[in-house]
Amino acid sequence: MLLEIEKLTKVYRTGARANDAISLAIGEGEVFGLLGHNGAGKTTLVNQVVGLLKPTFGSIRIDGRDMVANPGLARRLCSFQAQAQVPIDGLTPRQAIDLIGQLRGAPRVDVEHRRERLVDALELGEWQDVDAARLSGGVKRLVAFAMAAVTPGRVVMLDEPTNDVDPVRRRLLWRQVRTLADHGAAVLLVTHNVIEAERSVDRLAILDEGRVIAEGTPAALKARLGAALRLELVLDPDVLELPASPFGLSAVPVGNRLMVGIPTNGAGQAVAWAESLKAAGSVEEFTLGPATLEDVYVALVGDAGARPAQAEEVFDASAA
Template identity: 35%
Template structure:
């Protein structure tokens, strides 16, 4: 048995004269969650479609649950679930009938298919709407039904392409719990998302792609460290202290701080010495703060640094050394 829930090596896929994937390599161990990040058009959905046997790569190889996606597509399909960006439910059927139908297509006995449908409808908060045609569901309800449909067969690998789209914050939290439960039960999850806090919360590892190529890979904390340094973040008691506080931060960091609001300032620094220096000067000048912290970059900052540097490289400018190293 392969140690990986899925893996891909050197994937290339072209559509006419456009190269969507140009040598993508990634892997996730069984029971792990891999976040696949990148700007629109980076190739994320193409990766998922290859792993789900919906596309054949022009070059490279990929396996899911130990089976080659090109040589053994039927065995791969028996072991996966896919929830794409657009729901695939039958709108004329009720929510319950949709799930029972999928269970029967997966060769579950009718009674077991009905039990599984009821379990998932309750889990996704759709029990009260189970008997209603899906055509009358809201967008968020359809998304939840589509996610439930992907889980009917208890898959070994689950591919979630922007699963939170259309979900309110409460339902998104439920989805997060379900993704963690899937991994705890041994399923391997590939997650693409536009919500970087979602990847930060769920992913054991992250692969960033842009222009069809992998530009960075690693655990979230590792990627944050690669971008370099820390950030001093300040929230002031009094907006009138903004200018002297900005001067202190600029002296410590060698650059002007960002100002998200009238009382918030932030600036990247190389180490913790600048933080202690800043705290001492704030105290000496009696500048009151609600918050003063030293933190690693957020995943949003990592993402924008990586993909922004990639855009600079395409336009002919040189990315910073930290981004070159991340590649």
């Protein structure tokens, strides 16, 4: 494996244990997702890999070489898109991408060539020569990605790369993430966007309170849930007691919804059960669909921070 993290532990001076014995391994050509709520310890982990933070305990190796002892080497071998908006006001995207590409050690001609390809691929052409101070947050985010990708390290770490990016360019961005891996980089993708991660990563780990609580391919994690289908019940606001699932699988409340795991052969029974709940008035509506990575995530981590958009929709519907 190209990037090997073993028992990585980070305790801040305040006593907060942001990473607790995290072990991960990511291979060349692999896109690895790191999922978790805000404060789960994702950013602390990548900051340690790139040498901005020193681990309290544990090891980080790239290609077998110790990165904790060689933070300078870590910065050469890793390119990094930070979670915070990249500070490039005053520069145009063209200048920022070219300068960073050269600072990462590539010859100017190569950098310009790669920048042209990235700008085309991300459809950034019209903003290429505009001062970054006048760019939207989403465009700046794409420029930051291009800065990390123009002279990629052997490990590329992207911390919430799609924040603020419009849906069309998100797809373009994901394609470029995959291209980075296809060219041999190990891509570590930090996100709390579970739906996007499911489509984009080869493997992933779910982090909660600084610990890895699950790891595997999206398919393997979904299989762990033991449910191929997911029944989503929208509960009547006046219902005090959650309906008990007859299937014995996961049943996780998220806001005023209940996500119930259903086995493949249980579709008919599930619909009948949901209909009966609806007739009894305890459920307003329901949907049955294939289980997603989000269901795994919710089952493991609970609903704090998960599905915020849907929670808002529910709130709005009841307010109306």
